[in-house]
Amino acid sequence: MYRAMxxxxxxxxxxxxxxxxxxxxxxxxxxxxxLQKAIFxxxxxxxxxxxxxxxxxxxxxxxxxxxxxxxxxxxxxxDTGALVGVALEAQGMGYQDVxxxxxxxxxxxxxxxxxxxxxSKETPGLGDKIETDPDFVAxxxxxxxxxxxxxxxxxxxxxAVARGTKTEPWQVDSITGATISxxxxxxxxNGSAQTWVPRIEGHLDDLKxxxxxx
Amino acid sequence: MTTRTASDEFLKGLWKENPVFxxxxxxxxxxxxxxxxMNALAMGLATAFVLVMSNAxxxxxxxxxxxxxxxxTYILVIATFxxxxxxxxxxxxLELYRALGAxxxxxVVNCLILGRAEAFASKNTVGRSVMDGxxxxxxxxxxxxxxxxxxxxxxxxxxxxxxxxxxxxxxxxVMILPSGGFFSLAGWLVLFNWxxxxxADKAERARxxxxxxxVA
Numbered sequence: 001m002y003r004a005m006x007x008x009x010x011x012x013x014x015x016x017x018x019x020x021x022x023x024x025x026x027x028x029x030x031x032x033x034x035l036q037k038a039i040f041x042x043x044x045x046x047x048x049x050x051x052x053x054x055x056x057x058x059x060x061x062x063x064x065x066x067x068x069x070x071x072x073x074x075x076x077x078x079d080t081g082a083l084v085g086v087a088l089e090a091q092g093m094g095y096q097d098v099x100x101x102x103x104x105x106x107x108x109x110x111x112x113x114x115x116x117x118x119x120s121k122e123t124p125g126l127g128d129k130i131e132t133d134p135d136f137v138a139x140x141x142x143x144x145x146x147x148x149x150x151x152x153x154x155x156x157x158x159x160a161v162a163r164g165t166k167t168e169p170w171q172v173d174s175i176t177g178a179t180i181s182x183x184x185x186x187x188x189x190n191g192s193a194q195t196w197v198p199r200i201e202g203h204l205d206d207l208k209x210x211x212x213x214x
Numbered sequence: 215m216t217t218r219t220a221s222d223e224f225l226k227g228l229w230k231e232n233p234v235f236x237x238x239x240x241x242x243x244x245x246x247x248x249x250x251x252m253n254a255l256a257m258g259l260a261t262a263f264v265l266v267m268s269n270a271x272x273x274x275x276x277x278x279x280x281x282x283x284x285x286x287t288y289i290l291v292i293a294t295f296x297x298x299x300x301x302x303x304x305x306x307x308l309e310l311y312r313a314l315g316a317x318x319x320x321x322v323v324n325c326l327i328l329g330r331a332e333a334f335a336s337k338n339t340v341g342r343s344v345m346d347g348x349x350x351x352x353x354x355x356x357x358x359x360x361x362x363x364x365x366x367x368x369x370x371x372x373x374x375x376x377x378x379x380x381x382x383x384x385x386x387x388v389m390i391l392p393s394g395g396f397f398s399l400a401g402w403l404v405l406f407n408w409x410x411x412x413x414a415d416k417a418e419r420a421r422x423x424x425x426x427x428x429v430a
Contacts, residue, residue, distance in 0.1 A: 001280045008275070008287050012294035019298045026305040034308050096316070121316045128315070 034118070035102070039074050039087040042104030042114030046076025046084050052207065054199055060206035073196065075207045076104070083208045085113065086200055092188035095180045097121040099130075101188055103140065105197065107204060110147070111169075112189065115140035127181035135163075136175050136182065144169035145193045147201055153194050160186035220345045227349025233326045234357030234399075235406040240326035243317045244358060245395035251374050253313050254362025255355065260303065260318060262351025264295045265327050269347035273335040288331045289322065296321045326354065357402075364398045365389045 039049050051072050052060040060073070074087040085106040091098050100119035103112050117131045130136060148155045156170040160183040166173040172189075174182035200207065233239045243261070248254040271291050272279075279287045300318050304311045311318070321327065330350055335343040366372060369389030371379045388394050 001283055004275075004279050005283055005287060005290075008279070008290055012290055015294055016297050019301050023301040023305040027301070027308075030305065030308045119312075 038102045038116050038118060039076060039104075042087050042102055042116055043076035043085045043106075044104075044114065045078050047079050049074045049076045049087070054203075059203035060199075073200075083107070083204075086196075086207065088192055088196055089118070090188045090192035092184055092191060094120060094122055094184040095127050095178075096123065099181075099184055099188060101185065103189060103192075105145065105193070105200065107200065109142065110145060112140055112143040112145055112193070115143075115185070115189070117185075122178070122181045127178045129175045129178050130181050130185055133175050135173060139166075139172045142169065143172070143189070145197050147197060151201065152198055154190070154197060158186050158190040158193065220342060223342050223345040224349035224352075227346065227351070227353040228356065229353070231350075232353045232357060232406075233350050234354060234361075235402055237326075237329075238403075239329060240324040240354070241399075243320060243324060244361065245392065245399065247314055247317050248358050248361040248365060248395060248398075249369070249390045250366045251359060251362040252310075254358035256303070256310055257314060257317060258351075258355030258358040260299045260314075261321055261324060261327070261354055262348075263299060264292060264321055265330060265351045265354070266344055266347035267295045268292045268327055268331055269335040269343040270340055272331045273338060273340045273343035276336050279336075284336065285328075285332070288328060288336075292327055292331070293322045326350065360402055361395065361398050364401070365394050369394060 036049070040046055043049075050062065051074055052062060053072055054060055072089070076084050076087060078084050085104050087102055087104050089100065089102050091100045093099070098119070099117060099122070101115060101117050103116070104114040105111075106113045115137070120128065120130065122128045122130060143158065144156070145158065146155045147153070154170075156168065158170055158172060160172045160174045160179075163174050163176050172182065172186040227233065229236075231237060234241075234244055240261070243257055247257045268288070268291050272288055275287070275291075296319065299321070303314065303318060330346060334346050338346070363373060366374075367378060368386045369391075371377060371383045371385050386394070389398065
């Protein structure tokens with residue numbers, strides 16, 4: 001009995017590993033392409049982008065590579081090479097599994113100007129509306145993330161409110177029937193923006209300079 | 215059983231024992247991802263592949279797997295092929311992968327696949343099991359396409375993303391929502407049962423008139 005189960009298990013394991021190794025480069029290339037497209041969608045004015053890593057002592061450093069284990073941000077530039085915004089990836093727990101998103105931050109507007117879900121397993125028909133519901137997506141055309149006076153965090157945390165009760169530019173209008181998924185998106189954005197917006201605002205010159213180095 | 219040829223094993227899945235319209239198996243993905251014809255086709259093909267492969271493996275191991283652990287072993291085999299399909303779809307198209315979402319992994323617990331493994335593949339030769347898997351798989355693809363086609367045409371006014379109607383066409387949004395899945399499934403089930411009943415009635419009438427003829 002054990003022989004049969006172990007035998008089948010080992011054979012299945014080998015097959016999975018083979019397929020995983022075989023498809024990994026293709027999947028990574030697909031993901032990189034999808035990421036590039038997503039950067040330009042959340043930063044509509046950008047035509048080129050460059051990856052940066054963040055180091056607390058040195059600020060933003062150009063193209064950190066994978067080895068340093070730094071979180072990457074993607075600065076977007078327009079045709080003249082001027083910085084138009086920064087695209088950031090963020091993850092957090094949704095209703096079913098981790099939701100991965102990318103959002104665009106505009107330093108001119110002090111606002112999030114675009115958000116796109118990269119990875120989610122939210123309930124089809126309910127939670128997955130975070131990607132498709134036009135009213136919900138419209139929240140992120142301009143979501144206020146102004147810095148607090150002391151510059152260490154946001155002036156107002158991003159919060160999700162019940163549908164139709166949004167009154168302030170930093171509130172996210174939820175989806176009826178998908179409260180947890182809506183709140184998850186707001187929490188992910190809040191967590192990421194609280195950390196990154198102060199860093200970006202504090203080291204804006206690194207990012208503006210970035211494009212000349214390339 | 216032994217009088218059936220391999221092509222019978224294939225053909226029964228298409229119509230007489232169609233997994234969706236007659237056996238009503240695997241309803242979760244059937245209702246959930248048949249909202250467009252493309253999703254339906256991809257889901258159907260993924261399921262058909264897993265079905266054929268798991269039938270082949272289960273059938274070739276049928277003398278080797280002890281009875282007490284057979285279900286666990288079948289699940290292991292099925293899960294392996296589902297993982298393979300999962301990576302393959304990610305490599306082919308990330309967009310498709312995102313559209314199908316969690317339902318790819320859920321093929322593991324599709325009762326159609328485990329049902330065929332337990333009811334057919336564990337008792338028949340590899341050749342017959344592959345034919346059975348192919349027939350059931352193609353039947354499943356057809357059923358999903360029928361559903362997905364109807365839902366996409368009525369719900370979005372298009373088929374495989376190609377617009378069929380002028381812009382004045384008012385889409386029936388309900389058809390791409392979950393309830394639309396139930397509506398279209400009900401429609402197809404009515405059609406299948408009606409055809410089946412008409413055939414049975416005809417056979418009954420023929421038998422009765424035959425009896426009358428004898429009496430006369």
